[in-house]
Amino acid sequence: MTYIFLGLLIFCAHLFNAWFSSRRIPDVLLLMGIGIIAGPVTGWISPDSMKDIGPVLASLTLLFILFDSGTDMRLDTVRKYWSGVVQVTFLSFMISMVTTTITGITLMGLTWQTSLILGAMVSGTAAAIVIPLVRQMRVSDKTRVTLTLESAISGMMCIVITLVLIEGFKLGNINVGSLIGRVLASILMAAIIGIVGGIVWSSIMERVRKLQNSMFMTPAFVFVIYGVTELLGYSGAIASLAFGLVLGNPSYFEMSFLHKLKFGKTTPLMESEKSFFKEFVFILKTYFFVYIGLCIPFHDVWALIYGGILAAILFAVRFILIAVVGRENTPNDRLIVSMMIPKGLVSAVLASIPEQLNIAAGCIIIHHATFIKQITYSVIFFSIVFCSLLVLATRNRLMKGNQELADAPPSSM
Numbered sequence: 001m002t003y004i005f006l007g008l009l010i011f012c013a014h015l016f017n018a019w020f021s022s023r024r025i026p027d028v029l030l031l032m033g034i035g036i037i038a039g040p041v042t043g044w045i046s047p048d049s050m051k052d053i054g055p056v057l058a059s060l061t062l063l064f065i066l067f068d069s070g071t072d073m074r075l076d077t078v079r080k081y082w083s084g085v086v087q088v089t090f091l092s093f094m095i096s097m098v099t100t101t102i103t104g105i106t107l108m109g110l111t112w113q114t115s116l117i118l119g120a121m122v123s124g125t126a127a128a129i130v131i132p133l134v135r136q137m138r139v140s141d142k143t144r145v146t147l148t149l150e151s152a153i154s155g156m157m158c159i160v161i162t163l164v165l166i167e168g169f170k171l172g173n174i175n176v177g178s179l180i181g182r183v184l185a186s187i188l189m190a191a192i193i194g195i196v197g198g199i200v201w202s203s204i205m206e207r208v209r210k211l212q213n214s215m216f217m218t219p220a221f222v223f224v225i226y227g228v229t230e231l232l233g234y235s236g237a238i239a240s241l242a243f244g245l246v247l248g249n250p251s252y253f254e255m256s257f258l259h260k261l262k263f264g265k266t267t268p269l270m271e272s273e274k275s276f277f278k279e280f281v282f283i284l285k286t287y288f289f290v291y292i293g294l295c296i297p298f299h300d301v302w303a304l305i306y307g308g309i310l311a312a313i314l315f316a317v318r319f320i321l322i323a324v325v326g327r328e329n330t331p332n333d334r335l336i337v338s339m340m341i342p343k344g345l346v347s348a349v350l351a352s353i354p355e356q357l358n359i360a361a362g363c364i365i366i367h368h369a370t371f372i373k374q375i376t377y378s379v380i381f382f383s384i385v386f387c388s389l390l391v392l393a394t395r396n397r398l399m400k401g402n403q404e405l406a407d408a409p410p411s412s413m
Helices: 002-023 027-041 053-072 075-106 112-122 127-135 141-171 176-208 217-231 236-248 256-260 271-294 301-325 331-339 345-351 353-361 369-393 395-407
Strands: none
Touching (some): 027 127, 027 271, 053 127, 053 141, 053 217, 053 236, 053 271, 053 345, 075 236, 075 301, 112 141, 127 271, 127 369, 141 236, 176 217, 176 236, 217 236, 217 271, 271 369, 301 369, 331 369, 345 353, 345 369, 369 395
C-alpha cells in the first residue's frame, strides 16, 4: 500500500503542477492537503512513523532547491539588487520577531523569554516553499532574487538566533554583539565554502563527465558541501546556494592559478544536467509538502487558533512593511513580496528543540515548550495556506499586470 501511495503521489504532483500552470492554483496547497487527509484526517499514515525520515527529507529538499535556484541566478542581477535584499530581509525578520513576541505575551500568556524564542523560530521564510511558488509565477528578476536570497538568509538567522537565545536564557546572559557576529560569520563563511567548492568542482567537471553514470556526481558533491558546512557550525543552506551560483555563472569565477595545478576551465552545467536536477527537486518537493501536511497538530484547538491569528498578524505586518520600504517597485512586485512569507522546514526543526532540552534535562528549562511546538506547526500550516490562497486570489491581477508590462514599449533609459 505504501509503494502504491508513493507512486500515485508523483502522478498527482505532475497533474497538480499542470493544473497550476493553467488555472494558477498552487500545487503546494493541494499536496499539503493530501498529507492532511492521509495523516490527521484518516490516520492512514502516522507522523511518528516519519519522525526519522522526515527531517532528512526536509533537509534534502532545502539544500537541492537552493542549489537549483542558485544555478538559475545571474550574478550581475544578484549584485544589482543586493542592497534591497538586505533591507527587506533584516527589517522583515526583526519586525516579525518583535510582533510575535508582543503577541505571545499579550494574547497567549507566554513569558517574554518564551515569546522571544517563538519569534525567532517563525520570523524567517521557507525556501522550499517560496522558490517553487515563485517559479510558477511570472516575476521580475529583482523579485525572484529578493525572495530567494531572503529565504536562505532568514532561515539561517532563525537557526542562529534561536539557538543563541536558548543558550543565553539557560546561562542567564545574552550578548547582542556576539549574536550579530555569529549571524554574519555564518553567512560569510558558508558563502566562502560554497564558492570555493563550486570553483573546484566546476574546474574538474569536464573530467568527471567522462566517468560512467556520472550524472549524480554533482548532487553528491552538494551533499559534501552542505555536510562540511553544517559540521563546521555554519549554514549549509547558504553554502548550497553559493555553490549553485558558481555553477550557474562559471565565467565570473575563472581562476588562472588553477590551470597551474592541472585544473581545467570552469565549466557550466549542461541542459541535460539542469533538467535532471529540476526533476529530482520536483520529486523531493512533492514528498516534503505531503510530510508538512502529516505534521499539522489538529488535535490541539488552541494551538491552531493562536497559530492562525499569529500567521494573519505576520502577513498584515509584512504588507505594511513592503508598502513602506518598497515604494519604488511596481505594484505587482510589492504584492508578490508581501505575501511570500510561508514558514517551513527550519521552523519545524527548531520547534522541537525546547521540548527535547526539557526532556534531556529532566526539568523545565523553557516554559510551554510543547505548546510552542504546536503553535509553530500551526503557524507553518496557516502561513502556507494564506500564502497559497493569496496567490490564487490575486492571480488575475498579477497576470494582467505582467501582460501590461510585456506590452509596454521599451524604456528609453
